[in-house]
Amino acid sequence: MRNTQFPVQRYQYCGSEDIGLGWQHGEALITFKKHGLLGNRLQYLLCRSCGAVLYQRVAEPHRFPPVK
Numbered sequence: 001m002r003n004t005q006f007p008v009q010r011y012q013y014c015g016s017e018d019i020g021l022g023w024q025h026g027e028a029l030i031t032f033k034k035h036g037l038l039g040n041r042l043q044y045l046l047c048r049s050c051g052a053v054l055y056q057r058v059a060e061p062h063r064f065p066p067v068k
């Protein structure tokens with residue numbers, strides 16, 4: 001079942017539509033406080049055929065402070 005909420009449905013380079021979903025844990029956490037532990041794991045979309053990482057996002061973008 002294709003998940004249409006993600007921006008990548010097909011990897012153009014290898015032509016595969018077999019897209020996988022993954023989460024990165026541990027030290028790659030992106031925090032919204034400079035020295036804080038609270039943060040978001042990175043969510044990944046990857047090609048299950050060749051392993052290319054196609055897209056990444058944080059789960060709760062509204063919790064991060066704006067730049068300006």
Ligand SMILES: [Zn+2]
Nearest residue numbers: 014047049050
């Ligand atoms: Zn691929």
